[in-house]
Amino acid sequence: xxxxxxxxxxxxxxxxxxxxxxxxxxxxxxxxxxxxxxxxxxxxxxxxxxxxxxxxxxxxxxxxxxxxxxxxxxxxxxxxxxxxxxxxxxxxxxxxxxxxxxxxxxxxxx
Amino acid sequence: xxxxxxxxxxxxxxxxxxxxxxxxxxxxxxxxxxxxxxxxxxxxxxxxxxxxxxxxxxxxxxxxxxxxxxxxxxxxxxxxxxxxxxxxxxxxxxxxxxxxxxxxxxxxxxxxxxxxxxxx
Numbered sequence: 001x002x003x004x005x006x007x008x009x010x011x012x013x014x015x016x017x018x019x020x021x022x023x024x025x026x027x028x029x030x031x032x033x034x035x036x037x038x039x040x041x042x043x044x045x046x047x048x049x050x051x052x053x054x055x056x057x058x059x060x061x062x063x064x065x066x067x068x069x070x071x072x073x074x075x076x077x078x079x080x081x082x083x084x085x086x087x088x089x090x091x092x093x094x095x096x097x098x099x100x101x102x103x104x105x106x107x108x109x110x
Numbered sequence: 111x112x113x114x115x116x117x118x119x120x121x122x123x124x125x126x127x128x129x130x131x132x133x134x135x136x137x138x139x140x141x142x143x144x145x146x147x148x149x150x151x152x153x154x155x156x157x158x159x160x161x162x163x164x165x166x167x168x169x170x171x172x173x174x175x176x177x178x179x180x181x182x183x184x185x186x187x188x189x190x191x192x193x194x195x196x197x198x199x200x201x202x203x204x205x206x207x208x209x210x211x212x213x214x215x216x217x218x219x220x221x222x223x224x225x226x227x228x229x230x
Contacts, residue, residue: 033214037155044205044220045155051213088154092214097169099145099157099215 004102012110019076021105023089028069033092036074040085112136114221121227127194130224132206139187140164143209146191148202196228
């Protein structure tokens, strides 16, 4: 089973700042099957990025994903007030059909 | 639009079972797989199972094999999960999510979640 480790645990930034969130896998993620979700308090997670770098429907272009192999990054180019939330990475391993999540990075207002 | 509506919160005693439903609307029910995902307090999400609503085949996370049942009802566009032999470690918010099968397999959209509390 692939283990995903996210860092940092908490990121304290101001609106307008650039945020870089890291997700490291314990082994190579095949086919770049790595995605990112945003979760606000009391809400379900929302898909932001799939296939490493593809934005889901309706996701603003200030969100971008990159990476390969075992190292992946979610970048928020300029933080808006609504972006302060917890972010999770998730990988899909097609053989076996397994899904794992990271433990999350909280982006909080500095 | 696509909508997933789950049943309400549950309080259970250790050793009991819990059943949760997830009703889908806004698209052709049998066109996409569904997942069950849970999230314990303060933790990241944890994938539990995936079901093909057309035919009912299920893939389980090994951790839940033997204790989790997942079914679908195409007449009501609803999927169900039942988790047995509950312990306090099963206290979590349980989500259904539709599969998004593009460049991999993802969870989009999600239901609103069902809180399950297990306590004696």
